Amino acid sequence: MTATTVLELADVTLNFSGVRSLDGVSLDVREGEVFGIIGPNGAGKSSLFNCVSGVYRPQQGSIRHRCREIRGARPDRINALGIGRTFQNVESFPTMTVLDSVLLGRISKQRVGVLRGMLWYGWAAREERESRAKAEEVLEMFGLGALRDTRVGELPGGTQRQVELCRALAAEPDVLLLDEPVAGMTHDEVESMVSAILDANERLGLTVVLIEHNMGVVMDICDRIAVLDFGRLVAVGTPAEIGANPDVLAAYLGSGAQADGA
Amino acid sequence: MASVVNAPPGEGVVAGPGPARSGWTSRAAHIIVIVALLAVPLVSTPQWQAIAVFAAVSAIAALGLHVLTGLAGQVSLGHSAFVAAGGYTAIWLGADKGLPIWVWLPTAGLVSAAVGLLVVPFAARLRGLYLAVVTLAVLFVAEYLWDLWDGVTGGSKGRAAQPVVLFGHDLLDDVIAGPFMLTGDQQFFYLACAVLAVAAIAARNLSRTRTGRGFAAIRDRDLTAGVVGVPVARMKSAAFAVAAGYAGIAGALLVSYQTYAIPDQWDLMLSVEYLAMIIIGGVGSLRGAIAGAVFVTAIPQVVTLIAKVVPGISTTPSAGGGVSVDVLANCLYGLAVVAVLVFEPRGVAGISERVVAAVRRKGRSHA
Numbered sequence: 001m002t003a004t005t006v007l008e009l010a011d012v013t014l015n016f017s018g019v020r021s022l023d024g025v026s027l028d029v030r031e032g033e034v035f036g037i038i039g040p041n042g043a044g045k046s047s048l049f050n051c052v053s054g055v056y057r058p059q060q061g062s063i064r065h066r067c068r069e070i071r072g073a074r075p076d077r078i079n080a081l082g083i084g085r086t087f088q089n090v091e092s093f094p095t096m097t098v099l100d101s102v103l104l105g106r107i108s109k110q111r112v113g114v115l116r117g118m119l120w121y122g123w124a125a126r127e128e129r130e131s132r133a134k135a136e137e138v139l140e141m142f143g144l145g146a147l148r149d150t151r152v153g154e155l156p157g158g159t160q161r162q163v164e165l166c167r168a169l170a171a172e173p174d175v176l177l178l179d180e181p182v183a184g185m186t187h188d189e190v191e192s193m194v195s196a197i198l199d200a201n202e203r204l205g206l207t208v209v210l211i212e213h214n215m216g217v218v219m220d221i222c223d224r225i226a227v228l229d230f231g232r233l234v235a236v237g238t239p240a241e242i243g244a245n246p247d248v249l250a251a252y253l254g255s256g257a258q259a260d261g262a
Numbered sequence: 263m264a265s266v267v268n269a270p271p272g273e274g275v276v277a278g279p280g281p282a283r284s285g286w287t288s289r290a291a292h293i294i295v296i297v298a299l300l301a302v303p304l305v306s307t308p309q310w311q312a313i314a315v316f317a318a319v320s321a322i323a324a325l326g327l328h329v330l331t332g333l334a335g336q337v338s339l340g341h342s343a344f345v346a347a348g349g350y351t352a353i354w355l356g357a358d359k360g361l362p363i364w365v366w367l368p369t370a371g372l373v374s375a376a377v378g379l380l381v382v383p384f385a386a387r388l389r390g391l392y393l394a395v396v397t398l399a400v401l402f403v404a405e406y407l408w409d410l411w412d413g414v415t416g417g418s419k420g421r422a423a424q425p426v427v428l429f430g431h432d433l434l435d436d437v438i439a440g441p442f443m444l445t446g447d448q449q450f451f452y453l454a455c456a457v458l459a460v461a462a463i464a465a466r467n468l469s470r471t472r473t474g475r476g477f478a479a480i481r482d483r484d485l486t487a488g489v490v491g492v493p494v495a496r497m498k499s500a501a502f503a504v505a506a507g508y509a510g511i512a513g514a515l516l517v518s519y520q521t522y523a524i525p526d527q528w529d530l531m532l533s534v535e536y537l538a539m540i541i542i543g544g545v546g547s548l549r550g551a552i553a554g555a556v557f558v559t560a561i562p563q564v565v566t567l568i569a570k571v572v573p574g575i576s577t578t579p580s581a582g583g584g585v586s587v588d589v590l591a592n593c594l595y596g597l598a599v600v601a602v603l604v605f606e607p608r609g610v611a612g613i614s615e616r617v618v619a620a621v622r623r624k625g626r627s628h629a
Contacts, residue, residue, distance in 0.1 A: 053489050075488030091486040096478060104479055108491035110472040114500045117474070120467035128471060171491055 003030040004066075006175055006207045007052065007083075012061035012071075014047055014231075021047045022058065023231040029175070034201055034208045036222035038215075038242075040252060044231040045211045046088055049177050053085045054078040065175065080108035084173030086164045088180045088211070094153025098144060098163050101152050102135040105167030138166045142196055158189035162196070169200065176200060178210040182217055190214070194221060219243065227251060303451045311447035313563050318454035319515045321555035322461050324539040326508025328551035329465055332540055333474060334501035335481025336385065340397035341509055342532035343404035348374040348510025349423070349517040349528075350414050356424025356518070358414075363426050367457075367514050374510020375503040382502055386495040389484065401533060408525035420524030423517035426453065434521070450519055457515065458552070461508060466548055468504070477501055535595075542598050544609025553610040557598070562591040 007029040014022040022044045029035045037045050050056040052063055054075035063071045070078055079085075084105075093101055110131060112124040120128075139145050142162050147155065152163055161181060168176060181197065182190045194217055200206045212218045218225060219239045227234040227242060229251035235242060242248055303314045323345050330336050348370035355366040384396045408415045415421065426433040433453060434446035468474050476497040479487035488494050517523040535558055543554025565587050569575035576586050602609045 055485065055489060074493075076491050076493045079489060079491035085489055087486070087489075091483060091489075093479060093482045095482065096475075100475060100478075104475040104492070105490055107472055107476055107479075112472050114468065114473050114504060117468045117471035118464035120471065124467075124471055131472075167490065 003032065005029065006031050006066060007209070008062075008064040008067075009048075009052075010062045010064075012048070012051055012058045012063060014044075014051055014056055014058040021231050022051065024061070025228070025231070025233050026061075027226050027233060027236060029207060029209055032201070032205060032207055033223040034197070034210070034221050036218045036225040037209065037211045037228060038213070038218055038225060039228035039234070042230075043228040043251075045228055046179055047231075048228070049085060049179055049209075049211065052078075052177060053083060076108065079171060079173075082172075082174040083177065084168035084171050084175070085177040086161070086168055086179055086181060088183065090157065090160045090164055092152045092160045092164055094151065096152055097149050098139065098152055098155070098166075099132070099135055099148040101163055102138055102166045102170045103131055105170035106131045106134060108171050134172075135166075135170055138169050141169075141199065142166060142192075158185045158193075161185065161189075162193065165193075165196065169204075173206065175207045175209065178208065178212075180211055180213065182212065182214050190217065197221065300452075300455060303448050308445070308447060309563060311445060311451065313560055315447055315451045315454055315519055316516075317556045317559040318451060318458050319512050319519065320536070320539065320559050321552045322454070322458050322515070323509045323512035324536055324543070324551040324555040325458075325461050325465050325548065326505040326512070327536050327540050328546075328548060329468065329477070329508065330501045330505035331537070332546040332548075332551065333469055333481065334477035334497065336498060336501055337390070337394045337537075338397040338502075338505065339394050339530065339533050339537070340381070340400040340404070341505070341536045342528045342530070343401045344374045344378055344506040344509035345513035345516065345532070346404060346408060346523075346525075346528035347377045347506070348513030349523050350408070350513075351510065352514030353421070353423050353517055353523060354414050356514075357422065363428065366424060367511060370514035371507040371511040374513065375507035378502045378506025378509075379499060382495075382499040385502055386498050398530070401530060405525065405528060408528060415523070415525055418525055420522055420526075422522050423520060425521070426450070426515075426518050428453075434519075454515055454519075457511065461511070462548060462552065465508075469548070473497070473500060538595050538599050542595070542602050542609055544602075544611035545607070547609065547611035550609050550611030553614075557610065558595050561595050562587060565591045565594065 005028045009028075010026045012022050012025045013020070025044075025048065037048065039045055047056060051058045051071070054070070054073050054077070057072040061071065062069055065078075065081055065083060068081070070081065070083075093104065096104065110127055112127050116122075116124045136145065136148070139148060142165075144159070144162060144166065147159070152160060155163065161183075165178070165181065178197065182193050185193060197208060197210070198221060201208050210218075210222070222239060224236060225239055225242045226236045227245075227248050234247050234251050235245050237245065303311045306314070323341065326344075327338065327341050330338055351373040352366040352370040355361045355369055356363070381397065381400055385393055388396055409418055431437075432446075433449045436446055437444040437449065469477070476487070476492045477500075479490060479492045480494055480497050484494055487497075539554035539558045540551045541554070542557050543550030543552065565575070569587055569590075574585065575590055606612045608615070
């Protein structure tokens with residue numbers, strides 16, 4: 001276990017006017033691993049992602065990306081540092097075409113500003129061509145090239161999730177946060193999404209952190225899994241360790257002490 | 263990887279939403295329409311020539327609002343304040359300092375853009391209705407300023423503006439060459455159209471690059487936009503600066519064509535007119551913004567023509583009885599805004615797209 005730590009959370013605590021959403025969560029994500037986060041609804045999984053991607057600013061604790069403190073940094077800065085993300089409820093731009101959505105994802109890599117953009121000459125035109133080539137490359141990975149001119153809003157939900165992942169990949173991140181990447185997908189779509197995630201992990205060398213309720217997928221592809229419950233970290237371990245952990249079963253099924261009211 | 267970028271620059275590589283790729287015939291049709299529109303002032307009465315100039319100049323300002331509201335989704339009721347800022351910059355440089363158009367026209371745009379950036383600290387934090395109220399406040403402050411700052415604006419009485427002098431020729435003087443004559447209005451129209459063309463191409467380019475996609479992202483989902491990598495505050499600043507810059511250039515041309523400027527003309531009504539232009543044209547459509555500018559500018563004259571046929575409309579402001587032309591014109595474009603919002607939110611642009619599609623279908627079924 002000498003792999004470097006890519007993402008390090010220490011004692012992250014997030015309150016919403018008195019409601020504690022995350023309570024002293026500490027965990028390390030290592031370079032190149034697929035790291036799963038599971039837990040019941042409302043356990044704070046998405047809140048954790050929102051803290052890492054800069055949407056929420058936790059009151060306490062530290063979040064480090066390759067030893068750089070990013071707690072409270074602006075979302076676009078965090079994106080530019082190499083942390084890409086998808087959303088639980090697909091956050092696509094319905095009126096944009098598939099290609100434009102993916103090009104949008106590349107915005108942190110682009111430099112052309114307003115005036116040069118208006119001229120569309122030299123650097124501006126070249127940057128657009130390069131970005132377009134990169135976007136096409138990402139779309140081809142998913143076999144979505146034929147849909148490039150289709151508006152995202154016209155696509156089925158599963159395909160929109162794929163486009164969203166392409167959008168995140170276009171920024172060439174080194175960490176990918178995936179919030180329920182296979183939710184609401186058909187069996188075939190789940191398979192192609194899982195193989196895309198593994199592709200990104202193995203071929204592109206990305207570190208993947210994913211929140212997922214589909215236990216089959218989580219147990220299958222994750223190197224390590226963290227379990228959250230009521231904003232607290234219950235356990236971290238390999239799929240086998242997690243499957244055998246009594247605390248985890250208690251969190252999911254309710255132990256005698258906690259389930260009284262239910 | 264390289265295979266996808268083989269299309270010539272500016273052709274296939276241009277990504278962007280819009281109607282289906284235009285073929286050779288539709289491109290020819292576009293050119294014919296544009297040439298026909300450009301020829302209209304050559305054969306029309308002086309009144310219509312003046313309207314053509316006002317329409318072309320307003321279209322430049324409307325393009326600015328198209329960038330701000332149509333592309334970036336930020337509502338502004340203060341647009342006329344930026345038109346005024348450009349106008350007074352041009353008057354100061356052109357009339358007071360005697361500098362040529364090459365100086366005062368671009369500077370009017372730049373100064374106005376800088377003034378636009380003053381709104382940004384507020385605009386970046388607010389959205390929707392709250393933003394509209396802040397821009398309204400900017401407008402009122404500006405109106406007050408124009409009244410007080412009589413060294414530049416001439417106070418409430420107004421003042422004379424700078425002429426457009428190109429190569430020693432005052433553009434508003436008629437040119438007579440043998441049997442041909444080009445009136446001052448016609449010359450000014452072509453100047454305004456040249457500026458409009460540059461403005462339109464620049465706006466279109468912008469919408470197809472990094473900034474344009476960033477604008478679209480903050481328009482549709484500004485919280486998600488940040489996570490996707492869009493520097494939200496900077497994009498909003500850029501949108502306000504570009505909008506104000508366009509307004510400033512339009513203002514410089516406007517005062518020059520009017521040959522005067524009075525503080526009262528930069529009122530809320532003018533801002534609302536610009537909004538009406540982009541709404542009637544179809545929010546988010548560049549061509550729509552231009553079409554909307556023509557529509558809103560032409561309506562008073564159309565109403566005047568109707569007044570000659572229909573009783574009950576008075577063409578003189580003071581005459582008692584009947585509805586005045588101004589009031590009726592305002593009602594009409596108010597109705598047009600409502601009609602667009604209810605029946606075709608994509609405005610003139612949407613309607614024309616549907617007509618073209620229908621004509622194509624018909625042509626195909628007859629063939």
